[in-house]
Amino acid sequence: MMTLAKGLGALLLMLLCAPAQAALRVVSTIPDLAAIASEVGGPLVQVQSLVKPTQDPHFVDPKPSFVLDLNRADLLLVVGMELEAGWLAPLVNSARNPAIQLGGSGYLDCSKLIVPREVEQPDRAKGDIHPGGNPHYWFDPRNGLLLADGIAARLAQLDPTNAPTYRARCADFKARLRTRMEAWRQTLAPLRGRSVVVYHRSFVYLLDYLGLVEVGALEPKPGIPPGPSHVAQLVQQAKVRKVDLVLQEAFYPQELSRLFAQQSGARLVVLPTMVGAQGTKDYLDLLDRLVELLK
Secondary structure (H helix, E strand, O other), X not given: OHHHHHHHHHHHHHHHHOOOOOOEEEEEOOHHHHHHHHHHHHHHEEEEEOOOOOOOOOOOOOOHHHHHHHHHOOEEEEOOOOOOOOOHHHHHHHHOOHHHOOOOOOEEEHHHHOOOOOOOOOOHHHOOOOOOOOOOXXXXXXXXXXXXXXXXXHHHHHOHHHHHHHHHHHHHHHHXXXXXXXXXXXXXXXXXXXXXXEOOOOOHHHHHHHOOEEEEEOOOOOOOOOOHHHHHHHHHHHHHHOXXXXXXXXXXXXXXXXXXXXXXXXXXXXXXXXOOHHHOOOHHHHHHHHHHHHO
């Protein structure tokens, strides 16, 4: 009996001292996908974003540390629709991680999880066009629901032992998001049908969700700096259409937008574009902040 007790004690000690199962390493290009992955994965995942919340995700300076992060990643979350086309591919190739290569089990193009808007034929004469559609889809909470489902499914595929946990956490996140969505609709119901001008066409999905009407963009073409004639024409159009708001991302210069707002009689609102900007802590907090600023 004493020998058996010692054996059981040694076994218990081994179990207690055994290292816990390593968390899945998730690397996301933008903080918003990382935030949703954190909601779904909880303590089972270790999540990081390559892009800072105050950066323009179209243009990112690749860092050597990114290659190491990607080399160790179990799952790579990308926005897709060529948003990261100018900087991500060389990093992924240099990482020498077969799992996160295009088509690998650890590569998830999140644009495949949603219904894209503004799908266009490739034509660089039109500016920084994304032929697969407008890539700024994470602003629409309806897409947030779809992203959570897709990320949860991929985590479950990579870690089937914990699949029930991923599904449960996903369901909880979606329930909290749906509750907020109803509150946001009620809060911003008076704005439905109002006209807005944007700087860059980042808010297409958000405006559709809220029922706001985009009259035009200060950029004559995506990625092309505004010119005087285009801006003057848009001012007149904004006056005719009684534009209420000028919406702009925080990482673009604001001088022209302020001048445009003054001349058109609209109000400039600078919006955070990713989780972590303007003190936002998670995906729900980001959308709360957007609604607060629009209100």
